[in-house]
Amino acid sequence: MRIQSKIIPALLLASSIAFAVSAFYFGVICGKISEYKGDEHEIIGIVYEVQSENIYSGRYKLNVRSVDGKKTRFKALLYTTYNAVLSDGDEISVKAIASDVSAYTRYFDYKTYARSQGIEIAFENNIPGSIGILESGRGGPIYWLRGLNRNISKELSRYFSDDRLGLVRALILGDRSELSDAVKRDFTRAGLPHMLAISGMHLSVIIMLLSGFFDLCKIGAKGKRVLLFASILFYMLLTGMPASVVRASLMFFIALAAQALMRTPDPVTSLFFSGALMLFLSPASVVDIGFLLSFTTTLGITTLGAAFSEKIKTLKEKALNNKTVKSGMARLLAAEMLSVLGNISSTFSAILFSLPIVWIFFGRISLVSALTNLIFEYPLVIIIGLSAAIAVLFPIKPFCLLLALPANGLVQATLDGVRFFGRLRGVMVSLNYSFFPVIAAVFAVVVIILLIVKKFSLKSFSLVCVCTFAVYLGGVGIYELAAGRSIRAVYQPVGKNDVICIRSGGVTLVIDSSDGSKKDIQIADGLVSEYFHSCDIDVFILTHLHVRSVSQIAYLLDRCRVETVLLPSPYDEATEGITAEIEAAAMNRGVFTGYFPTDEDSVIKNDNLKIEIASISFTGGSSHPTTSFSAGYDGELLYVGSSSANTAQSDFIDEKISACSALILGRHGPKQKRPPLISTNGIDLSYLICGGSWEWLGDCFNLYGKEPVIANDDTPVLITVRK
Structure with a gap:
């Protein structure tokens, strides 16, 4: 499908103006907002989204209306070191220190995400009770629509529950807040994350239902176009105007306008004009991953996908009219197979065009995406139709109950099917290979x-x-x-903790020596993908039991595909409770849980890789783990977690040091801030890694015959030990 030649100059002009507006926004407007950073200001703003609240902190999105008494309008992030207990629509007054958004980045590039939402600045307040609520229920129509969205969700909860409710809310309302991390993980690994974001497919179903209803009401063509325009505009606002919905809605509006003018709408032209209009109205969309993915996938479908469809359509006509094949059923079957090929080609086109964005921002891709899109597209279309009908007709409870019965069965079957593909080993591959x-x-x-x-x-x-x-x-x-002929390990300190990832012979192990921090999981997942080009963890070994380990392991299993979790044996009533909760969480997610002894040296074998862990000294709930271990076929890698903590570990280190070629001194390795008292006579170290900063580091060459490599929170170290 080609763009008409006379349209090209208009497209180029519209695109140039849109990018110029984006450049002006980031260069001038954002520059003025940045002038507030570094100082304390009194701000008045309206809360338009409560991002998170707990007993320790709160994070809120604000529409700022004044700064130090001067009227202004921009979006900002408000971070509190306590729970401020705010709600959508609250107009507040607060004194807060302005800073860059990146100051609050913890688990991913939050600054880029915030920028895509039009947020360039953050304010911090750490004085409980200092936020004054001037008025509640502010926010105008947008606030009212948010309330309507919540009310529809409440009505849907009468007919759906748990992950079924979360999926339905994501499909028709664009609200993924109730969707579990496990479901998000499975959809991503199965190559279906775009199905959870409302886009052209979802909107097409809504339009089809509305168009059918208007036809039943015998509404004329003009009236039908007006009602469709108003309905889609309302739906776009109801879902919060995510980039994918806005793009699809604008393309539909352009198509309606073309019909009114008795012109044939061109999808590619509509796409470029809608993209340019989005950038003109919201310049921050240029860094919105959702916008970039939506635009590139649609471009692939409307260009390459359309070309494939035309070719396949011709082949179908030939197959149906092929008189050399006497069986009509055979001709029909051949035509249907070509239709399947057409669907696969459309999916392939979308994947190909969006691949640069996926590579840059995610670095991984699902190998079964084309297959799963073919399998689950039509069930999801039916689910959208049934759940949308329930949302609209909720006052008619008998009818809704009738629709909910097949809808629940189909939703559960879809979740089970996606879970099956998401749990397959090796279904997700990394794009981070150097070649x-x-x-x-x-x-x-x-x-x-x-x-x-x-x-x-x-x-x-x-x-x-x-x-x-x-x-x-x-x-x-x-x-x-x-790579299978060597042992690869990557080590990175994370705050007070250490993460060590090891891969050999296609098996990936993650050893977490931490106090239950979820940040360790984010780091481990990133390290495995970046350095080992793997999206699977075969064995996760926890070396230290902490009350936060329960939520940490649950978070791990919901985020990553893990085969086995190994825990230290509990040593008192408190740790028995912790391990029981972890085991229950793992069992609910279909993950095997094993234990290793802590009162003596233990050996863990996985194929040809052997991990030997020294007896562990627990310190009554301390967040500083006290463990050491060796890894490899013959202990080629030695991690020192607590060289001076007890005699047992010192003996273990003295025994293993002679075989190691890579020595890691963990963040808390030298507990007394001095080098481990171990003999290195005749030892030829290939790697000496230090995760802490100690006065004696300058003497490392004399102590170990090797200059140390310093690892920190921003600098992981890769170790490769040949067999």
Whole structure:
């Protein structure tokens, strides 16, 4: 489907103006907002979203109306070191210190996310009771629509529950707050995360239902267009105007306008004009991942996907009219198979065009995306239709109960199916291989050459894609085969804790020596993906029991695919309770839980990889773990967690030091701020890693014959030990 030549200048002009507005926004407007940073200000604003609240802190999004008595209008983040107990629509007055949003980044690049929401500044208040609520229920129509959204969710909860309710709310209201992390993980690993964000598919179902209802009411063409326009505008506002919904709605509005003018709407033209309009009205959308993914996937479907569809449509007509095949059923079956191929080609086109965005921001992709989209697209369409009907017709309870029965069954079947694909080993692959940019560059060059020599066609392009994918898989195979002949480990201190990830022979182990911090899980997941190019954790070993370990393990299992969790044996009543809760959480998620003894040295074997853990000294709930272990086929890697904590661990270290070629002194390794009292005579260390800062580091060469590599929260260290 081609863009008309006379439209191209208009598209270029609209796009140029939109990007110019974005540049002005980030260069001038954001610059003025930044002038507030570093000082305390008295601000008045309206809370438009409560992001999080707990006993320790609160995070709120504000529409700021004045700063130090001067009227202004911009969005900001308010962070409190206590629970301020605020609600949507509260107009507040508070004195707070302004700073950069990145100051509150903990588990991901929150600054980029905030920017995409039009937030360039954060305010912090740490004085409980100092926030004054001037008025409640402010916010105008948007606040009213948020309330309506919550009321619809409440009505849906009468017919759905648990993850079924969370999925339905995500599909028709764009609210994923009640969707568990486990479901989000499974949808992502199965290649279906876009299904959880309202987009063109969801909107098409709503439009189809509305159009059918208006036809039943015998409303004329003009009246129908007006009502559809008003209904979709209302729905766009009801869902909070996420980028994917706004993009799809604008394209639909352009199509309605084309119909009114008796013109044939062009999807590509509509896409570019809607994208330019979005950037013009909301310049921050240029850094919104949702907008970028929505735009690129739709571009792929409306260009490459449309070309494939036209070709497949021709083949279907030939298959149906093929008189050489006498069986009509055979011709019909061939046509249906071509329809399936058409759906796969559309999914492939969307994946291909969005791949650069996925590579830059996520670095991983699902191998079963095309298959799962084919399997679950139609069930999800039916779920959207049934749940939307329930949301609209909720006063008619008997009818809603009748619709809810098949809807619940279909939702549960979909969740079970997605869970099956999401739990498959190796279904998610990393794009962080060093050779991937080279393959991507060669692919782009070949496509450009084909365009220059005028040899570009669906056949040649498909051949290039297949060859590129084969080269990528071949590169992955060669890389993993070579890496399988060594032990790779990556170490990173995280606050007061340590995370060590080890991979050998295709098996990934994560050893967490922490006080139950969820941040460790985020770090471990990132390290495994970045350095081991894996999205699976085979064994997670927890070396220290803490009351926070329960929520930490639950968070781990909901975020990552884990085969086995190994825990230290409980040593008192408190730790028995902790391990019982962890085991229950793991069992509910289908994960095996095992134990290793703590009162003596223990050995954990996984294929050819052996982990030996020294007896652990527990210190009555201390957040500083006291453990040491060796890893490898013959103890090639030695981690010192508490060299001077007790005699047993000192003996363990003295025994294992002779075989190690990589020595890691953890964040709390030298407990007395002095080097471990171990003999290194005749030891040839390839790696000496220090996770702390001690006065004696300058003497490391004399002590160990090796200059240390310093690891910190921002600098992990990769270790490769050959067999």
